[in-house]
Structures are given as C-alpha cells and as structure tokens.
Amino acid sequence: MVQRYVMSIDQGTTSTRCILFDARGRLVSVAQREHQQHFPRPGWVEHDATEIWRNVGRIVPQALADAGVEPAQVVGLGIANQRETTVLWDRHSGNPVGRAIVWQDTRTDAMLEQLAREPGADRVRRLCGLPLATYFSAPRVRWMLERTPGLRERAERGDVLFGTVESWLIWNLTGGPEGGVHVTDVTNASRTMLMNLRTLSWDDELLDFFDVPRAMLPEIRPSTEVYGTTSRVVPGIRIAAALGDQQAALFGQTCFAPGEAKCTYGTGSFLLLNTGPTPVLSAHGMLTTVGFKIGDEPAVYALEGSIAVTGSLVQWFRDGLELIGSAPEIETLARTVEDNGGCYIVPAFSGLFAPHWHSEARGVIAGLTSYITKGHLARAVLEATGWQTREVVDAMNADSGLALSTLKVDGGMTADNLLMQFVADVLDVPVVRPMVAETVSLGAAYAAGLSVGYWPDLEGLRRNWHRAGQWLPTMDPARRDSEYSHWRQAVELTFGWMRPGPAAAPPGSDLVEVVLADHRRIEQLFRDLRNDEADRPALIAELSASLVAHATATERIIRPDETGNGLAGELLAVLDSGADFEKALVSLENSVDAHIRAEERGLLNELRRTLSTSDRTGLGRAFVAERQRQLDLDCGSAAHVREQGARLRLS
Numbered sequence: 001m002v003q004r005y006v007m008s009i010d011q012g013t014t015s016t017r018c019i020l021f022d023a024r025g026r027l028v029s030v031a032q033r034e035h036q037q038h039f040p041r042p043g044w045v046e047h048d049a050t051e052i053w054r055n056v057g058r059i060v061p062q063a064l065a066d067a068g069v070e071p072a073q074v075v076g077l078g079i080a081n082q083r084e085t086t087v088l089w090d091r092h093s094g095n096p097v098g099r100a101i102v103w104q105d106t107r108t109d110a111m112l113e114q115l116a117r118e119p120g121a122d123r124v125r126r127l128c129g130l131p132l133a134t135y136f137s138a139p140r141v142r143w144m145l146e147r148t149p150g151l152r153e154r155a156e157r158g159d160v161l162f163g164t165v166e167s168w169l170i171w172n173l174t175g176g177p178e179g180g181v182h183v184t185d186v187t188n189a190s191r192t193m194l195m196n197l198r199t200l201s202w203d204d205e206l207l208d209f210f211d212v213p214r215a216m217l218p219e220i221r222p223s224t225e226v227y228g229t230t231s232r233v234v235p236g237i238r239i240a241a242a243l244g245d246q247q248a249a250l251f252g253q254t255c256f257a258p259g260e261a262k263c264t265y266g267t268g269s270f271l272l273l274n275t276g277p278t279p280v281l282s283a284h285g286m287l288t289t290v291g292f293k294i295g296d297e298p299a300v301y302a303l304e305g306s307i308a309v310t311g312s313l314v315q316w317f318r319d320g321l322e323l324i325g326s327a328p329e330i331e332t333l334a335r336t337v338e339d340n341g342g343c344y345i346v347p348a349f350s351g352l353f354a355p356h357w358h359s360e361a362r363g364v365i366a367g368l369t370s371y372i373t374k375g376h377l378a379r380a381v382l383e384a385t386g387w388q389t390r391e392v393v394d395a396m397n398a399d400s401g402l403a404l405s406t407l408k409v410d411g412g413m414t415a416d417n418l419l420m421q422f423v424a425d426v427l428d429v430p431v432v433r434p435m436v437a438e439t440v441s442l443g444a445a446y447a448a449g450l451s452v453g454y455w456p457d458l459e460g461l462r463r464n465w466h467r468a469g470q471w472l473p474t475m476d477p478a479r480r481d482s483e484y485s486h487w488r489q490a491v492e493l494t495f496g497w498m499r500p501g502p503a504a505a506p507p508g509s510d511l512v513e514v515v516l517a518d519h520r521r522i523e524q525l526f527r528d529l530r531n532d533e534a535d536r537p538a539l540i541a542e543l544s545a546s547l548v549a550h551a552t553a554t555e556r557i558i559r560p561d562e563t564g565n566g567l568a569g570e571l572l573a574v575l576d577s578g579a580d581f582e583k584a585l586v587s588l589e590n591s592v593d594a595h596i597r598a599e600e601r602g603l604l605n606e607l608r609r610t611l612s613t614s615d616r617t618g619l620g621r622a623f624v625a626e627r628q629r630q631l632d633l634d635c636g637s638a639a640h641v642r643e644q645g646a647r648l649r650l651s
C-alpha cells in the first residue's frame with residue numbers, strides 16, 4: 001500500500017521549516033532555511049517577504065526529496081506562521097510593498113500613544129481582546145498607508161493586499177497574481193486588532209478606528225479547511241489548515257480542553273491557556289485570542305501571555321556581544337558560576353509585553369559590580385526567561401482563578417536543561433516536554449490531517465503525546481521569593497525609558513507631584529459631578545478609572561504591603577447607580593477625601609523626607625507607567641472592580 005504523509009510549513013521569525021509527518025505523528029523529514037533579519041533603525045525589525053517565499057520554494061521540494069515522497073502521497077499541507085508580521089503586496093505584480101514589518105517592531109509606538117487618546121480607544125480591547133500595543137498588525141498597516149504616497153488609494157481599490165505571513169504564502173502557493181486565494185485563518189486574524197472576537201469577522205468600528213480599508217483584507221476562514229490547491233512550487237497539494245504558530249503549538253501539545261496550557265520557548269515565548277468556547281477578557285495583562293476553529297465547529301478561545309524576548313536574548317548574547325559562539329554554549333557558560341552574582345537582565349528590547357505592556361520600556365542590566373563575569377551574565381540571560389514566565393503564570397493564575405499545576409513546554413530553548421530546571425524552580429511546578437519537540441509543525445500537521453480525514457478525531461491525536469523530559473522544582477522558597485523581588489525591582493527600572501513621564505504627569509515626574517496631581521484631578525471630578533448639566537456617565541467612568549488606576553499604582557509602586565480601606569464596595573455602589581446613587585456618591589467622596597487628607601499628611605511627607613530626588617523621579621515614572629497600564633486594561637469597569645474586590649485599597 002502507498003504510504004501517505006502530512007506536510008507542514010512552520011514559517012517562524014528566524015527560519016522556515018518544512019516537515020513531513022507519518023500517521024503516528026512521527027517526523028519523516030525536515031528541511032529548513034533561515035532568512036535575514038533587518039534592523040534598519042533602533043526598534044525596527046523587518047523581513048523580506050520575497051526571501052521567505054523563495055525559501056518555501058526550496059524547502060518543500062527538499063523535504064519531499066529527502067524522504068523519497070511523491071507530492072501525490074501528501075494528503076494535505078498545514079501552515080503555521082509567525083503572527084502579526086505585516087505584509088502588503090501588489091495584487092497584479094505579486095511584489096511586496098517594502099519589507100514586511102515584524103511583530104517585534106516598535107515604530108508605531110508614537111502613533112499608538114496618539115490613538116489611545118482618540119474617541120473609541122477604550123472600546124478596542126473589548127472588541128478585539130488586545131491592548132493598544134506595537135505588537136499587533138493594524139497600526140502597522142496604518143503606518144504604511146500613511147507613509148507611502150498613493151498607497152491608500154491603491155489599497156482602497158483592492159490593488160494592494162494585506163496579509164500576515166500565512167496569507168502571503170497561501171496566495172502565492174495557489175497562483176499569486178494568477179488566481180491566488182486571499183484568505184487568513186481566525187487565529188491569525190485575531191492578532192490584527194481588526195477582527196471582532198465574538199463574530200469572528202472584520203469589525204467596522206475597528207476598521208474605522210485604525211483607518212484600514214476593507215478591500216485590502218483577506219477573507220477570514222476556519223483553521224481547518226481546504227483553502228485551495230498548490231499550483232506553484234510543488235503543484236497538486238491541498239492546503240488544508242493554517243494557524244498562528246503559537247496556536248499551532250497549543251494544538252500540537254494537544255491542549256484541546258479548557259484549562260490545558262503550554263509555553264513555547266523560541267525567539268519569544270508564548271504561554272497559551274485553552275479557555276473553551278467563550279472569550280475571557282483578562283484583568284491582568286493577558287491577551288484574549290482565538291485558539292483554533294475546526295471547520296464549522298465553534299471557535300475555541302485562549303488566554304495568552306506573550307513574552308517578546310527570550311531566545312532572541314540568547315541570540316543577542318551570541319551575535320551582538322559575541323560572548324558565545326552558538327546558542328547551546330550559553331548553558332555551558334552559565335554553569336561556570338554558582339548563581340547570577342546579583343545581576344539581572346531585563347530584555348525590554350521591544351518594550352515589555354505581557355503582563356506589563358509598556359511599549360516605552362527599554363532593557364536594563366541591573367546589579368552590576370566588578371564581581372560580575374560573563375558567566376554571571378549568561379545566568380542572568382537564562383534567568384530572564386524564567387522570571388518572565390513566572391510573571392505571566394502569576395497573571396494567568398489570577399485571571400483564571402486556578403493555579404497551574406504543570407507546564408507543558410516546547411521550542412528551541414527547551415534543549416537547555418539549566419533553563420528548564422530554573423523555570424520549574426521559579427514556578428514551583430513540574431515542567432514537562434513531549435517527545436516531538438517540533439510542536440508548532442506537529443500542530444499544523446494535526447490540523448491539516450484532521451481537515452482531510454487523515455486522522456479521525458482529537459482523541460486519536462491525544463494518544464500520540466508522549467513525555468520525553470521532566471524537571472521538578474527544587475529551589476528553596478525563601479530564595480525564590482527574594483530573587484523574584486529583585487527581578488521585579490529590575491523590571492521597574494525599565495519603565496518609561498522612551499517617554500519620561502507621559503503627558504499625564506504634570507508638572508514633572510516627581511512621585512509626590514504625580515500623586516498630588518492625581519488627587520486634585522479626582523477632587524475636580526467629584527466637583528464636576530455635582531453640576532446638573534454634566535455628562536455623568538463619562539465623568540463616572542473617568543472617576544472610576546482614575547481611582548482604580550491610582551489605588552493600584554500606589555499599592556504596586558509605593559506600598560506593596562499596605563492594608564487600607566476597601567474601595568471596591570463603595571465604588572461599585574456608584575457604578576451600579578441605582579436609586580441610591582446620590583447617597584453612594586457622597587459616601588465614596590467622603591472616603592476618598594479622608595484618604596487624600598491622610599495620605600498628604602502622612603505618606604507624602606514621609607516620601608519627601610526619605611527619598612532622594614532621583615528616587616522620587618524614578619518612582620514617579622514607574623507610578624505613571626503603572627497607572628497608564630491600568631487605564632489601558634480598562635481598570636475602571638464594574639467587572640474589573642468587582643473582580644479586584646477586597647484587593648482594591650485606598651490608603
């Protein structure tokens with residue numbers, strides 16, 4: 001009998017892989033090619049979409065030839081791809097418009113700051129599940145349309161097309177200018193900021209907000225479906241699935257049920273938790289995203305903690321600092337010392353992603369003394385990945401109300417035993433790795449195989465999952481806590497670097513002045529609310545957001561152990577605004593007033609006395625950044641206040 005295989009293409013940030021799998025999910029052949037990373041300016045990261053397409057043209061025939069497999073033996077192709085990376089191309093020539101702008105690129109930072117102040121900004125996250133951040137595609141499309149003369153008109157006519165990389169590849173594989181199919185799958189579409197998470201279609205309000213013409217967008221389709229048949233590279237293969245690479249890894253790790261999670265350690269690292277058929281909005285900096293959608297079945301959603309820089313920090317250590325010759329050498333070098341020697345590296349190269357979402361942050365090496373050697377730096381590089389995972393897991397646990405009990409891992413960095421042990425240690429849970437480390441490719445193959453009936457159901461796929469490695473926590477809890485608190489201190493140093501004190505910090509970044517300005521604004525809001533002609537709902541929304549953002553920033557930046565008066569109950573009574581609204585408002589105002597007076601007499605005088613000017617400036621920036629982060633998270637909504645409950649304190 002003729003053997004049949006499934007093919008996957010994993011188009012990643014650094015390379016593209018084509019893998020053939022057999023019916024038991026075993027790897028039959030692999031072909032891979034790296035593509036060039038372009039860094040034309042600080043914070044800018046670009047790829048040449050034509051180079052990526054050319055690489056696909058080489059690795060697909062090579063994977064077939066290496067395995068001695070004919071195209072007719074391939075039942076289907078599944079594509080997984082780096083997400084959010086934005087390609088614009090001419091429908092008639094097939095040529096890309098400039099280079100693709102990569103997910104790590106921060107050039108849209110200033111534009112986003114501007115957009116955050118525009119009407120409708122507060123609705124974006126509820127519609128698409130994502131915060132306004134440089135990470136996603138829509139701001140990049142707008143950036144390109146604004147900066148290339150005549151491009152908007154061509155896009156409006158449908159002469160210029162937009163796609164993330166899977167769209168670009170599917171369009172090319174199915175004929176390009178000669179009848180190429182212009183589609184995307186729901187998981188990739190959920191990373192653009194243009195798709196409504198609930199309807200799974202392009203959303204007019206979001207298109208308006210980002211000023212992106214509908215004519216340039218691909219059609220949104222399920223993750224498993226035959227989109228078309230290849231007519232180029234190797235003709236005659238059905239393209240049967242597409243998924244963003246992190247969703248593909250979720251699928252490859254067989255996290256099919258709610259509550260199942262995985263973390264993929266590559267260029268960046270991405271923790272995804274399956275939350276089932278309803279989107280869950282995060283109150284702790286996680287993204288809400290589509291996990292997968294099998295044919296006509298309802299979509300399965302996920303919460304995601306995205307970390308921008310993990311493996312790429314190792315690459316920087318290798319290529320930028322030239323302290324090692326290859327990535328695995330980082331482990332050898334790190335083992336030359338006992339510990340980090342007091343040194344921490346926070347790699348905010350693209351700002352900080354989850355759970356912080358500080359686009360303006362930039363990296364730091366903290367705790368340097370003359371004792372530090374390159375061995376300590378190597379440890380700090382690996383530990384940065386561990387601590388960033390810990391921050392994301394803490395946030396995920398807080399969102400889901402459950403404590404993660406094991407972490408399934410995959411990706412290139414899981415080859416590093418020292419790192420995997422450190423991750424188990426700082427999370428205090430076992431870390432397990434499956435037999436097939438190429439989980440992204442496997443997930444894409446699983447989806448394609450399901451789509452064409454090569455595999456009958458999810459249960460069969462589950463049986464293919466076998467554990468190959470496990471790391472159990474051994475770290476002393478007291479050490480874990482003290483190291484974590486040093487890490488968090490180092491993280492705070494990165495905040496506000498590119499934007500010292502956003503506009504909301506008059507008259508400077510001094511912590512005391514920032515807090516006082518907040519108090520005056522809050523008092524003014526109460527006064528405005530007494531005016532009969534005021535726009536009450538808008539003022540209440542601003543008051544609630546200001547109070548919660550201020551209270552949370554106070555707790556996180558100034559007084560972590562504070563036990564003060566609960567704010568949530570009184571605030572909720574105002575937000576619910578029933579018949580007793582006036583009474584509730586007076587009661588809230590009295591409490592807030594008492595807090596303000598006490599704080600200005602006590603805490604603020606103490607801060608003036610005890611902190612140096614530079615400490616006050618540093619903390620002031622951190623306070624403003626944390627407050628902004630809370631505002632971006634829609635912290636004043638009744639749902640958030642209810643969820644925070646007793647944790648929300650005023651003094």
Ligand SMILES: Nc1ncnc2c1ncn2[C@@H]1O[C@H](COP(=O)(O)OP(=O)(O)O)[C@@H](O)[C@H]1O
Binds near residue numbers: 331
């Ligand atoms: N032994 C190792 N220790 C630490 N990092 C490693 C090791 N091997 C590879 N890496 C890192 O893992 C990344 C590659 O993983 P991979 O899963 O192929 O990434 P991607 O899919 O994002 O291209 C690189 O950034 C590399 O620096």
Ligand SMILES: O=P(O)(O)OC[C@H](O)CO
Binds near residue numbers: 013081266267
């Ligand atoms: O290509 P990777 O593995 O670095 O993954 C990139 C992510 O999809 C970015 O969101």
